Amino acid sequence: MDIRLHIGAHRSGTQHLRKMLEGNRDLLEEQGICLPDAAFAERAFAKALSAVREEQSIDTINAELLSKLTGDKEYRRIVLIDPNISGTLTRPVGKEYFYPRIGNTVSRIKATMDGLPMRLFISVRNPATFIPSCYAESLKTSADVSFEQFIEETNLQGLRWSDFLHRAQMKGEEMPVTSWRFEDYPTIWRDVAQAFTGIANKEALVGDIAPINQGISLRGAILMQSYLQDHPAKVSADFDRVRQAFEQKFPSVADEVYNPTWPEELTMGMTENYEDDWYYIERMENVQTVQPQTYL
Numbered sequence: 001m002d003i004r005l006h007i008g009a010h011r012s013g014t015q016h017l018r019k020m021l022e023g024n025r026d027l028l029e030e031q032g033i034c035l036p037d038a039a040f041a042e043r044a045f046a047k048a049l050s051a052v053r054e055e056q057s058i059d060t061i062n063a064e065l066l067s068k069l070t071g072d073k074e075y076r077r078i079v080l081i082d083p084n085i086s087g088t089l090t091r092p093v094g095k096e097y098f099y100p101r102i103g104n105t106v107s108r109i110k111a112t113m114d115g116l117p118m119r120l121f122i123s124v125r126n127p128a129t130f131i132p133s134c135y136a137e138s139l140k141t142s143a144d145v146s147f148e149q150f151i152e153e154t155n156l157q158g159l160r161w162s163d164f165l166h167r168a169q170m171k172g173e174e175m176p177v178t179s180w181r182f183e184d185y186p187t188i189w190r191d192v193a194q195a196f197t198g199i200a201n202k203e204a205l206v207g208d209i210a211p212i213n214q215g216i217s218l219r220g221a222i223l224m225q226s227y228l229q230d231h232p233a234k235v236s237a238d239f240d241r242v243r244q245a246f247e248q249k250f251p252s253v254a255d256e257v258y259n260p261t262w263p264e265e266l267t268m269g270m271t272e273n274y275e276d277d278w279y280y281i282e283r284m285e286n287v288q289t290v291q292p293q294t295y296l
Helices: 014-022 025-030 038-053 058-070 102-113 127-138 161-168 182-197 218-230 236-249 264-281
Strands: 002-006 077-081 118-124 177-181 287-289
Touching (some): 014 077, 038 058, 038 077, 038 102, 058 102, 077 182, 102 161, 127 218, 127 264, 161 264, 177 182, 218 236
Parallel strands (some): 002 077, 118 177, 177 287
16 A cells, blocks of 8 residues: 655645536545545644654554544545645745745654655746735634735745755655645646545546636735734624625636736746756656647
């Protein structure tokens, strides 16, 4: 048996992929592929990682985790989608890096697997749209942080997904990784699903490319945050009503370019860096990429 973990990034189509695979659970089961319930699996992994930090017996941790994930059934593969393994939506970037703690987390996960083959799956996205989208989504629960505070002290021009992949590989090349671009996902989602699960017949997957990255736009998020600073919500129901109103008036779009907090030149520079970085990722050791099909 082997383990395949899709660890993000947030706001890069993970929810669409998860829901689509859940809708094809019977097909996966027929081919010996286990897709645990997302919330249940996240709790099981969180408990296992905590046990590793407490230096409990790895054999015990591994046996308990696999039992929970599989329900004690026989499978050839376990697949799990959990972008929170990488870090939190409320803090996806540090001063220099995407998800600064990823290396330590993967190291602990590898320990819980106790020698089982493991592969990581990572979707990357243009930082110029990724960061605003994460911020807008983070306001679902609280509007205390402004966008300026969200990116405070972050070197926006220095962010590289290749560095994130390298740290996820624990700065070596032993950990295999499969990656693709969020911008390509609407046309390659079946290819992504096949690469991730190893399913033999991707054409049998039932699903459609429903709108991804639904929610509130950056413009709407900034206006909502400002509104709530002047008109604080007294109860959660009030907050939800305000959020819903702004979300309806300022819906998110996948490639939104509106950004009042940094100049257009910065957006262009971040986009150019992202294109160059993807060129580098395509050539990284032990990294496979899922690409759109080119027909000549």
